[in-house]
Amino acid sequence: MGIGGLGYRYPFSPPPAHFNLIPVGLRVVTMQSAKLGHYVAMNAEGLLYSSLHFTADCRFKGCIFKNYCVLYASALYRQRHSGRAWYMGLDKEGRVMKGNR
Template sequence: MAALASSLIRQRRGGPRDAPAPRASGPARAPAAARPPSLCQRQLRRLVAKVRDCGRGRRPREKPPEPQLRGAVARLRGGHGHFLQMGPDGRLEGTREEPGPATLFNLIPVGLRVVAIQGTRAGRYVAMNGAGLVYTSVHFTPECRFKECVFQSSHVLYASALYRQRRSGRAWYLGLDRHGRPMAGPRVRKDKAAAHFLPQLLEVALYREPSLHEVEEPPGTPPPPGTPPPPPDDL
């Protein structure tokens, strides 16, 4: 009996082991039902759709209209009875004859009580350099700016907005002598007839703002300190 039991034990030990029974899988889970979007999600989707629609129908922005400056067309009559005129070549002088197209000027505002004086026919600007000499410029430069002020409620003075007397600070004015010739700014006194102008307005017009040409150094420079003033001219 003992031998039979030991042989049975050896057979069991050497024989193949039984594989574990597979586990029974449970029933397959059904896919979860889609949840309806929340109120916040719906509003966000609407906002995104509106932004896309605006992007598709966007029109190119139109350029804003250029600013228009309200100026005037006028004749400038000097205190000695001459009308300031500008020839086709840009020459400035006064005339007592019947005013013609050469005596028409555009008074264009370029600042607070600052104007540019442009010949309507020649298209040039009246300017004053650092030595006080009056000339005409094809382009609008800082030397073409004149301060406009009323003298004794009747006449108008045009002073250079860029230059003045260094020592005294006295302004340099645009002026015509008794012969109708332009005078240098340092020789013109505001209380003399040479500096007085009576604008005769003909019409009000709209102008574009003149483009300022940058100049590195003006063609003329003011006289150095200590230089005696030029002798007074006939006024």
């Protein structure tokens, strides 16, 4: 059987997810699942979660780089010790990029 009894074989590729980018301010967006209507949110520790309702945790500042990678920074939270923003990165294919911990 695969991972978690779902029939997937490791390594597996999850099915694609489609999100709507909704502008909520100047260079600030929110991401909403096209299928479920849930919002992508980030908590104070920099962890992503799904929110049923739009909250301040769902606001992200977007930045596009030359290689078409897009970084989204939490519009609300920063790292406690360094003051740097918490980021979520997407490559040109829309996949989440791995980053430093």
